[in-house]
Amino acid sequence: MTPSPQVPTVIEDTPMKTLQTEVPGIRRRYTYNIRIRAWVTILSAMSIVLGVLPGTTNTIRAADPSGHLFAMGYNGFGQFGDGTIINQPTATWVDYDVAKISAGGSSSFYITSDGTLMGTGQNTKGSLGDGTTTDKETPIVVDTGVTAVSNDSASHTLYLKSDGTLMSMGGNTYGQLADGTRVDRHIPIEIETDVISIAASRTGNSLYVKSDGTLKGVGYNAHGNLGDGTTLIRYTPVDIDTDVVAVAAMYSHTLYIKSDGTLMGMGWNLRGQLGDGTTTDRHTPIVIDTNVIAASATTANSLYIKSDGTLMGMGWNTYGQLGDGTTIDRHTPVEIDSDVVAIATGHVHNLYIKSDGTLMAMGYNNYGQLGDGTTLKRLVPVVIDTDVFAVAAGSHHSLYLSSAPFDPLIRGTPVEGLEDWFLSDWFGYYATAFAPWLFHSEHGFVYRAEESTNLSTYFYDDAIGAWWWTNQDSYPELYLFDPPADLQGTDIGSEWLTYQLGSVDPREFVDLRPPIDVGPLYFNP
Incomplete structure (x- = not known):
């Protein structure tokens, strides 16, 4: 069956790629410099630009680090x-x-x-x-x-x-x-x-x-x-x-x-x-x-x-x-x-x-x-x-x-009912009540829809110019959205290719593609 995630829109703004999707009541923008190896993303440097979230002690002032x-x-x-x-x-x-x-x-x-x-x-x-x-x-x-x-x-x-x-x-x-x-x-x-x-x-x-x-x-x-x-x-x-x-x-x-x-x-x-x-x-x-x-x-x-x-x-x-x-x-x-x-x-x-x-x-x-x-x-x-x-x-x-690097999988709070997902070696998790895009420094960007606890992962592969996607319902299948015609995979529709990961060692899958630098990405749900 062809998956039906909330498909992001790629907005070209060379040399940056923007992932943009609407979640009712929330707008947020994160900026990352990341490194992608197949479906695994590795943080190399990070800055975040916060947009608008609808919705003591000490006086604090001056130009501070974030x-x-x-x-x-x-x-x-x-x-x-x-x-x-x-x-x-x-x-x-x-x-x-x-x-x-x-x-x-x-x-x-x-x-x-x-x-x-x-x-x-x-x-x-x-x-x-x-x-x-x-x-x-x-x-x-x-x-x-x-x-x-x-x-x-x-x-x-x-x-x-x-x-x-x-x-x-x-x-x-x-x-x-x-x-x-x-x-x-x-x-x-x-x-x-x-x-x-x-x-x-x-x-x-x-x-x-x-x-x-x-x-x-x-x-x-x-x-x-x-x-x-x-x-x-x-x-x-x-x-x-x-x-x-x-x-x-x-x-x-x-x-x-x-x-x-x-x-x-x-x-x-x-x-x-x-x-x-x-x-x-x-x-x-x-x-x-x-x-x-x-x-x-x-x-x-x-x-x-x-x-x-x-x-x-x-x-x-x-x-x-x-x-x-x-x-x-x-x-x-x-x-x-x-x-x-x-x-x-x-x-x-x-x-x-x-x-x-x-x-x-x-x-x-x-x-x-x-x-x-x-x-x-x-x-x-x-x-x-x-x-x-x-x-x-x-x-x-x-x-x-x-100012220390932060890994939510290590310091975050478990999400009840999603044990199979968050205990997996393939994907990390982290969730808060108001942050739709949830960052894990080793395993990509994990999305939790407002109306459910379903977690999904998107990331952009600059080497092939396409988006990878999966979630805990479709895992261990990894889908490639709108792939180039010459890519090999199981054709499940005009827009999707799928890779079955259940019998593939994660290290082998990672090695299918060489590491590439994609530069800053903007994620703006």
Whole structure:
């Protein structure tokens, strides 16, 4: 019987070939440099260009490399974006070509290499900006041309456009959206221009730095966390300081860095999170340390990195989140590690990256948010992964970006009911809820139709100018679509040739054709 797959259309665009097919509701483009040996594809270099998908911690910005996005920990609101609400104590792959990440409360955002802002998870107050208050288990497109995002809250989100425009959306109980009202906004609104750094706090305030170094704040201020000398709620932004380059905020305290590296802090200080040796709230900024290059604030503790790479921490430590081997609160900064380049603070867990790309984690772990395969709290840092270049932490989940080559067959999740397919040595598998084209670095591009769990494999053989195709129903028969007339095979129709693979050793079949370089291919379902 002639097979009836969804036949792709070849679009000539020398020297590239494009495979294009429509799946209702999803458009996606991947770019690969691949090497094809008969029906086996081998990855040699990869970049991915993400198109449009219909549908916290730390502010992230700058021109970053892109990599694979992984998530771990609590997933009850779909904040992983993997199409499930299943918690995971080890890293779960989410997407390709991600350059920047932010996690807060029970939601996650990420920015792809082309500046597309994606959001997933809790959306109770409209903080995903899609015009609804419906939680999302798979990522949705929020905006394009985005350079930074901060959602250190489940209720409101801030992000920056490439021209410096500051946008906000979500809950507005304390005026944190800076529009002069207390009305929630379910789609993004413009707040300010010429902004370079942003921080959205969980209690309901927003802080941002203008390009001239002015630090401004708006919203909740009960503990003096806006640093204006009062505890009054501010419905429009107030000036806080000048000569500022970066800001961080989480619960009810704020940290910021001056251009000379001075770390300042203000607000709630019950657990010593301002590092001044007291537990007294500060309604105006105080000096914490000097020669600081990065800072991150969480519920009641703070982390920062010195210019020599030393990681310091202070504040709440009941779950070992300061990583000093104790559960004793620290009212002055303690040294945690050296050679540190990035930090992320969750509710009661913290993560950081070493200069060699090693990801470390410590603290509360009941949901597996440390990603070490357990739910045991860690009083000292444990190694989670390597080749990591970005990290973010929500209340009880964590995200990170890896530059390492990724093989979904090794690190992916099995697809129930397809054991004969995914255990085969001939074809690998990987599936997520929203990615119709599924990549396996050794065995080709595997497609799962939206309406079924049927997996198919297409790949283009440049040597003969035709498409190979098979799926788990037709396997071990391999079909050649629209082949040249001089090819040998069993003729099953005017458009198809078939090769019976059941009695052929895979190595013999691979050797039927010499290796060829086909250059970049575009796959755009």
